[in-house]
Amino acid sequence: MANSTQHPILTLDPKSFVADLPFIHYQDGTLFIDNVSTKTLSEVYGTPLYVYSKNALLANYQAYVDSFAPLSDVQICYAVKSNSNLAVLATLATAGAGFDIVSVGELFRVLKAGGQASKIVYSGVGKTADDITTALDAGIGCFNVEAISEIELISQVASKLNKVAPIALRINPDVDAKTHPYISTGLKDNKFGISHDQAIQAYQLAKSLPNLDLIGIDCHIGSQLTDIQPFVDALDKMIEIIDQLYRLGINLRHLDLGGGLGVRYVDENPASVQTFANALLPKLLDLQKKYGLGLHLEPGRNISANAGVLLTKVDVLKPTEHKNFAIVDASMSELIRPALYDSVMAIIPAQPHQDTPFTTWNVVGAVCESSDFLGKDRQLALKVGDTLAITGTGAYGFVMASNYNSRPRPAEIMCDDGTHRVVRERESLDDLWRGECI
Numbered sequence: 427m428a429n430s431t432q433h434p435i436l437t438l439d440p441k442s443f444v445a446d447l448p449f450i451h452y453q454d455g456t457l458f459i460d461n462v463s464t465k466t467l468s469e470v471y472g473t474p475l476y477v478y479s480k481n482a483l484l485a486n487y488q489a490y491v492d493s494f495a496p497l498s499d500v501q502i503c504y505a506v507k508s509n510s511n512l513a514v515l516a517t518l519a520t521a522g523a524g525f526d527i528v529s530v531g532e533l534f535r536v537l538k539a540g541g542q543a544s545k546i547v548y549s550g551v552g553k554t555a556d557d558i559t560t561a562l563d564a565g566i567g568c569f570n571v572e573a574i575s576e577i578e579l580i581s582q583v584a585s586k587l588n589k590v591a592p593i594a595l596r597i598n599p600d601v602d603a604k605t606h607p608y609i610s611t612g613l614k615d616n617k618f619g620i621s622h623d624q625a626i627q628a629y630q631l632a633k634s635l636p637n638l639d640l641i642g643i644d645c646h647i648g649s650q651l652t653d654i655q656p657f658v659d660a661l662d663k664m665i666e667i668i669d670q671l672y673r674l675g676i677n678l679r680h681l682d683l684g685g686g687l688g689v690r691y692v693d694e695n696p697a698s699v700q701t702f703a704n705a706l707l708p709k710l711l712d713l714q715k716k717y718g719l720g721l722h723l724e725p726g727r728n729i730s731a732n733a734g735v736l737l738t739k740v741d742v743l744k745p746t747e748h749k750n751f752a753i754v755d756a757s758m759s760e761l762i763r764p765a766l767y768d769s770v771m772a773i774i775p776a777q778p779h780q781d782t783p784f785t786t787w788n789v790v791g792a793v794c795e796s797s798d799f800l801g802k803d804r805q806l807a808l809k810v811g812d813t814l815a816i817t818g819t820g821a822y823g824f825v826m827a828s829n830y831n832s833r834p835r836p837a838e839i840m841c842d843d844g845t846h847r848v849v850r851e852r853e854s855l856d857d858l859w860r861g862e863c864i
């Protein structure tokens with residue numbers, strides 16, 4: 427097989443593994459999500475199936491609110507791209523969250539879900555005049571501006587509409603987030619943000635242009651960071667700039683430190699939100715005192731990842747001389763993280779067997795690609811027809827799903843303390859060719 431890297435064999439004890447995942451537990455030999463049996467879910471809705479826990483989402487959001495409570499002005503802007511289902515957004519909007527968006531599509535999702543426009547921050551490197559017009563008309567809270575040319579474009583569009591655009595400049599602090607290169611965004615050779623060296627010049631330009639309200643400074647250094655130090659380094663770089671700006675008479679209202687705090691997928695040990703907050707709070711309190719600066723954060727994965735699982739059924743067991751393949755009804759079309767980032771995600775049985783021997787399996791989909799794997803070298807006791815749960819799939823799961831190989835996308839279910847409801851229907855065959863003609 428091409429590209430086959432050697433993975434260590436992964437053995438997880440399902441019960442102790444889920445002990446770390448709030449609102450996921452085993453009861454009488456069956457996995458439960460937010461007090462709903464995964465056996466019931468797979469029987470009622472079929473597989474593959476994305477399942478979310480409302481209470482896990484709320485708890486993960488609340489951890490940010492509580493941990494940063496010592497600051498008087500904090501806005502937690504959930505990163506919509508990690509999971510943009512309307513029910514997820516509505517859950518967080520009701521809890522008071524703001525939102526970090528990267529497209530007009532996400533803007534309308536947030537509004538549709540009942541989110542407040544004034545609590546939206548709009549990031550992204552390729553905003554067009556149309557995008558900016560739409561966002562200004564909606565009355566979003568802040569544009570996170572990623573290029574000098576974008577400062578000019580927003581000023582032009584706002585002038586034409588006779589509006590004032592609230593902006594923050596996204597500065598690339600040039601710190602190494604020590605994460606996967608595809609999800610690292612804070613190094614100077616990344617496409618994101620305005621370079622650290624050009625920051626002051628960019629602020630001076632913004633200050634000189636009409637119809638701009640220069641309210642903030644922003645950075646986002648990457649995703650799935652398990653270590654706190656890169657955040658502290660980025661904050662220090664931001665503080666240097668904020669101090670310089672203040673001396674130049676440019677006084678900002680908020681600092682946005684982006685998202686990126688990681689989660690445990692298998693055996694990572696990411697810092698908790700409380701540890702993250704404790705490391706940053708002394709400096710943030712100082713900024714609040716000196717400049718009246720508020721804080722924005724843009725967590726995505728850290729709120730949604732472990733609030734979701736993907737349920738999938740074992741269709742075929744195919745032992746071969748070299749590898750044993752368990753072919754399941756999910757694939758890279760439904761969950762691309764393993765294929766795209768080489769992510770290792772936990773795969774646990776919905777109903778562990780007592781009477782079946784453990785074997786080392788490659789858990790793969792039925793898509794015609796050798797990159798179509800969900801987990802390699804997993805110690806599992808499997809039978810055809812078993813349901814497996816892939817945990818950590820509440821973030822960058824369904825949102826990255828495609829119809830590759832003409833596979834209808836799965837349904838999404840929201841569980842809430844023993845109740846369950848469809849929050850997105852399974853796609854039908856007709857959905858596959860909607861909009862096409864012969």
Ligand SMILES: *Cc1c(COP(=O)(O)O)cnc(C)c1O
Nearest residue numbers: 505549649685686724725726727
């Ligand atoms: C992706 C992204 C986030 C969220 O990242 P997570 O790792 O999911 O927390 C936040 N802000 C910006 C600008 C992003 O691009």
